[in-house]
Amino acid sequence: EPEVTQTPSHQVTQMGQEVILRCVPISNHLYFYWYRQILGQKVEFLVSFYNNEISEKSEIFDDQFSVERPDGSNFTLKIRSTKLEDSAMYFCASSLSRPQYFGPGTRLLVL
Amino acid sequence: GQQLNQSPQSMFIQEGEDVSMNCTSSSIFNTWLWYKQDPGEGPVLLIALYKAGELTSNGRLTAQFGITRKDSFLNISASIPSDVGIYFCAGLTLNYGGSQGNLIFGKGTKLSVKP
Numbered sequence: 104e105p106e107v108t109q110t111p112s113h114q115v116t117q118m119g120q121e122v123i124l125r126c127v128p129i130s131n132h133l134y135f136y137w138y139r140q141i142l143g144q145k146v147e148f149l150v151s152f153y154n155n156e157i158s159e160k161s162e163i164f165d166d167q168f169s170v171e172r173p174d175g176s177n178f179t180l181k182i183r184s185t186k187l188e189d190s191a192m193y194f195c196a197s198s199l200s201r202p203q204y205f206g207p208g209t210r211l212l213v214l
Numbered sequence: 215g216q217q218l219n220q221s222p223q224s225m226f227i228q229e230g231e232d233v234s235m236n237c238t239s240s241s242i243f244n245t246w247l248w249y250k251q252d253p254g255e256g257p258v259l260l261i262a263l264y265k266a267g268e269l270t271s272n273g274r275l276t277a278q279f280g281i282t283r284k285d286s287f288l289n290i291s292a293s294i295p296s297d298v299g300i301y302f303c304a305g306l307t308l309n310y311g312g313s314q315g316n317l318i319f320g321k322g323t324k325l326s327v328k329p
Contacts, residue, residue, distance in 0.1 A: 107256075136316065146257065146302065148316035159316055194256050196317075201245045201264065201306055203317060205256040 105129040107206035109195050115212045116185055124180045124209045126195030135178045136196040136203060137170065139163070146194065152178065185213045216241045220303050220320030227293055228328050235301060235323040236287040243305035246279050246286040247317065251300045260301075261288070293327050300324050 108127045116122050128135050137149040150160040152170055169181045178197075182189055190213045196203040220237045227233060237246070245264055249257035261272050263279035263286060270277055276289045286305075290297055304317040 138317075145321045146304075146317075146319040148318070151316055161316070202247060202259055202262040203306075204259060205249070207256045208254075210254070 107195055107197055107204055109193075109206040109209050111209060112207065113210045113212075115214065118187055118213055119184050122182050122185055122211065124182075124193050124195075124211070126178045126180075126197075126206055127176050128178055128195065128197030129199075129204060130176070132197035132199045132204075134158075134198045134203075135170075135172070136198075137180045138194045138196060138205075139191040140194065140208075141191045149180075149193075182211075185211075187213050189213050216305070216307070216318045218303055218305055218318055218320040220323060222323055223321070224324040224326070226326045226328065229293060229295060231293055233290040233293055233297070233325060234287060235303075236285060237303035237305075237320045238285040239305060239318075240284065241305070241307075242283040243318075244283075244308050245306040246277070247304045247306065248275075248277050248286070248288045249302045249304060251302060251322070253299075257302060290325075293325075295327050295329055298325055298327050 110125045135152040138146050140146045148161050150164045151158045167183045171179050192208040192210050194208045195206040218237045218239050247262050248260045251257045261277040266283045267281050268279040274291045300322040302322045303320040307315040
């Protein structure tokens with residue numbers, strides 16, 4: 104069964120460094136998303152992407168964040184200058200219609 | 215912003231018991247989704263509900279989309295130890311023009327099953 108995959112599974116970085124989180128959505132899906140989950144809390148929406156552009160973003164998704172679909176298979180989230188409060192699980196999701204399917208996540212720890 | 219109230223926050227049950235959890239909102243949703251999350255992993259889709267009043271089953275799981283479109287419940291019958299995890303409801307709205315919107319998640323129900 105097709106799955107969303109994400110790399111790396113864990114990332115440790117110093118505050119102020121740039122990180123790129125990578126996702127390979129399910130191949131025939133058209134809509135792509137990033138969510139995050141701070142430890143012990145609920146999943147929060149960051150950004151949605153369709154037709155090579157951002158379709159919606161939350162207040163969390165400020166100028167430090169960017170997304171890109173550099174080729175036909177990858178979908179990336181870049182955090183330009185990480186802050187301590189960016190430490191969280193980051194989930195990529197994709198959909199063809201309404202149900203969204205989530206990847207296993209990248210655990211980001213900012214020191 | 216839109217919020218979902220999910221209850222109960224946690225449940226401790228004996229193996230074999232039935233479980234019920236629900237989500238309510240002050241906002242209307244077009245779709246309700248129920249996910250299960252194991253520690254350190256991503257949410258796994260259990261059931262998707264698309265129409266008000268819809269009742270859908272997936273094995274021992276049954277979920278309903280409330281008539282008012284502002285609530286949903288999930289039932290698990292005859293619980294087993296592998297049902298342990300955190301269950302999240304999520305509501306989906308559509309953007310202008312009907313394109314896909316983002317999911318609003320509840321805070322989760324942590325289920326513990328005692329053998």
